[in-house]
Amino acid sequence: MAAVVTAATVGFGGALGGTAVAGAGDASGPIVTRAALDPSLVAGRGADVDFAEQEAENARTDGTVIGPDRTPYTLPSEASGRTAVKLTPGRHVEFTLPSRANAITVRYSIPDAPAGGGITAPLDVTVNGAHRKVMTLTSRYAWLYNQYPFSNDPNADLLHPDWWITECSCVPGETTPAPTITKPFRPTHFYDEQRLLLGRTYRAGDKVRLTVPAGSNAAWTVIDLLDSQLVGAPRVVPAAANVLAFGADPGGRRDSAGAFDKAIAFARRARVEVYVPPGTYQVNRHIVVDDVTIEGAGGWYTIIKGHEVTLGTPATDGSVHTGVGFYGKDASAGGSHHVHLSGFAIEGDVRERVDTDQVNGVGGALSDSTIDGLYVHHTKVGMWFDGPMTNLRITNNVIADQIADGLNFHTGVTDSVVSNDFLRNTGDDGLAMWSERTADARNTFEHNTVQTPVLANGVAVYGGADNTVSGNLIADPIREGSAIHAGSRFGAEAFTGHLAITDNTTVRSGPYDLNWKIGLGAIWFYALEKNIDADVQVAGDHFLDNTYNAIMFVSDWPVRDLYSITNVHFKDLRIDGTGTSVVSARTAGSASFQNVAARNVGAVGVNNCGSFHFPATGSEFTLTDLCGNSGGGTTGPWLAPWELPNTITCDDHPPVVAPPAPSSW
Template structure:
């Protein structure tokens, strides 16, 4: 969740929470054996929810690897059609499904992909007219890190061939936070507890050494290609690995196809070319864009960036200006990461391409409007003090629309206080850290209809560090495959809303949606509305605690969570472990609690373990929470681990209409109320069937 300095979403040096305890005899629950210590979440590796290959070879269009009907009305409305490689025609090998961290299938959309070697192909049938495609892929790293390049041939109906040059230079991280580009490095923090040895490595005799590469991750990248003409529905796009490719294998995850509109032309704007900008990308255009901005401000015009690639290797400072491109497929602002001779006052040791408002301490920027261009960064390592984000600073009364942001550290990171920002219709892909983060005092702002894929930390976050974020909304966004941490996270704040979003495939140490009292955040106050969202294949394995999380996770680490939390109308589908989790870390279990949480009109379709896991003092109410395909007992209630004769310190209030369950009976059984201890954190995991329509 880091854009400047600060903590990470990983949990170093965490104190392991207690293992499952024996249930009281009165609970009368079926016995549950603990999972093996190694690969405790591998039991779900056989569960897949992607659409199967039709016998006719007709195109299978999905959203987050699900039938679109299952997520109708939720997530971003995008201009492309998503097709999973495992549902296409191929001469290669389908890998997965698998949800085990540090594996290629686990980081793929739908937890499955197709592996190709020399001469093999995967072929997609276009579902509608298209003139452009995006390929999500992985190729190996170099033996000593740093990545390789390799070709991929693209043909349509056997016609003229285009060749994409794939790269792994922006993928393949290793080790513990903040990660390494070196696959041969030993453990970065020998004083941290790690699950591989269930120990602190430096405290062992002899010192424990890890097997390298240690915890490889962030395998995937994506690349866009204009096809040069419009093809019809039914035409076949074939991706082929040519003979002699330097990549031992090429994994194709998916293909997005779309019909891109012609470039936008604005004749009544300050054209950056007239101020010396170079659309070939050979010369640096930063100064020319600055000149165009200065002229546009004097003459009350917009700045127009025509089609082309513009080299920019530093921040463009924006205030009271509109900058528009010809469309994100045509206008590309691309830069190199630049080493700073001395660290900047904010701690940055690099700079790079980015559009930044003025710092909040200098009053911030206002009336900034950015639209219709791509930002291509050059960030290959995670350095949290670096300001190498696509968009940053403070911007009030501003809009950001229709950008494509790729290979920066964070797509958009805002350091407030600031207010009234509207972020709409953007695509953010392949980030080292977050997708979008509202950090410190961002108020009355909206993030809507954005698509975020393969962030290295939270996809969307509100972080109320020092000053609360208030009255902000994340609405109708899609977040897919965040490699670390959560799809959407709120860290404190007042009267914020998360609504109508689609979150799919968080990989490790996070959830689909998290509300966390952590990272020095201000308290939750007022309300938090979590309404009408859908998560799928969420509820991951927490490596430090060695337990499964929930698709939605409330975490009281540094304060009580006692604001009015309303979780209404959400769907939690194909949960790897739990659907709902409320937890306080063991060292603070007697300090903080979670109360005033209300779940209403919620549907849970499939859990590897429980519907609710409570590991905290506090309470929550449940009304019309329907569940099916529940893998274990409906409620895992450990409370705060004192196991008193009075029962758990966490109470569940049944307000009626809580139906369904699994093999153990109703998920919210009457005998569990209000606070029966039913504590088994590691029951056998039962892979649920693929989600289906709710009758």
């Protein structure tokens, strides 16, 4: 019997991901995790969800464990916990249900078509050796290549041959041509997920086996994890404008957009809700909503699904496609108010990133509104809001497999809350506040879970005033960002007032940045276009199993003498494992530290480069010890007296020491 792959082994791996034959991983019972960790390590953090997460590497299998690996462009690096199970035809992985369940979600990857565009392949699902169902997996929504904003074509030449080989447009263009590349160049965004109602309720201890049929056309199938849950009966809303009465087709054969419009118009006149009963409804454009409540039978039963449609001429906002989505009116037209959406799934058809396209699950400007209990899948951005707008509450949603962000508050969103939402496999920031032109203010992101953002950050705040990021769980950011980020960039208004980052947990974060070729911090501050000098309070956070640093301050080289980061205060933190340092400072500025406990620190506790002038007076970045700081690593206390207040300890590429797995404090 092979050993169980636990959090202890989900550390560092080779560039291609090592392989090992897996065995009876759950012989002692099912292993339920949260972000591939023992749930006790993240208690009280992240979303309270109604499903149980089980990693494939902890299950019984005759397949092969791939990983652990944190190197971008590899299958294990984008897996939850950086480890998965690879099955060839005829092989299986078997999960033991930890509790009663009648529905599962499988996160998987299968190969792309040789010329791109994806393939389909079967996966057999049996319970206790019977009750066979067949899932049809697809890679049509996975597999991107090349430079930002990426291509679906594995044989494409460089999209920007005049750039240095960098990850995105955030690095200025250069005149030196890039070298010849090997194709496919930089494959990424490997995974997708699919849901299945099992048709009956099974008990704890029953065995769910996923088998790749012997005749599968997929050379391999990677299973990352299985979520199991008990889905309740469909919700019925009797005194409502039922979309069926207005001609909607629950079989999905006819486009139902017009029927939705009629139901909404009637509901507004009659002052009743719109009800969407169980079914799959074809909708291929935006449904404009204002002063209306739309309620489905539940996200597993009411599915609103559409094709991406190419527009004959570009729209005034620059869109060249449209697709399914629920949109408030534009802010320039006054926006929409009193919109309440709940209890349905939005299934998009977005397979490429076109930044001008409005092909998001929910969008526009929505004030005094709520969004609750949606499942948003395969859109560009799950929810993108263009303000100014105010008082929006977003709760209890699942957003998965997006080409770009999970959710973005863009331009003047105020007094709004995002709470208890679960996001996985976003193609850009999981949750973002972007104060472009007008500041986002007094918003809160609280108790959300963000897993495996393929590009950028788990939670990002770009400028704004008096915002809060609290109680979130962020795991496994892959590249071009980290878990939590505060950035003066992308044309954002300055940070003013306060920014509170409290009681969050991050795990397997602080990755290697492929532009700068240095390690980031699990939380990182970036002064690119303005100073960051608002009152920033970072308190009660836990930074676990950091690939490089726990905390980072940085300013880009061309502006290192223009901008600084000051007035940042850290208190009551737990840092368990850093590949390099607790703090990496690569800018001018200052920060204070109080009751920051660290252990398993791989390098010197403070890597202080300042703004790289190395004056005799010390670094341009100053650290203040407010007492109670403790712990460290092999080099001694992480915040030693000799490092204070601004000793230069600059090492551009310190050796990386893989930390042990996180454990109880």
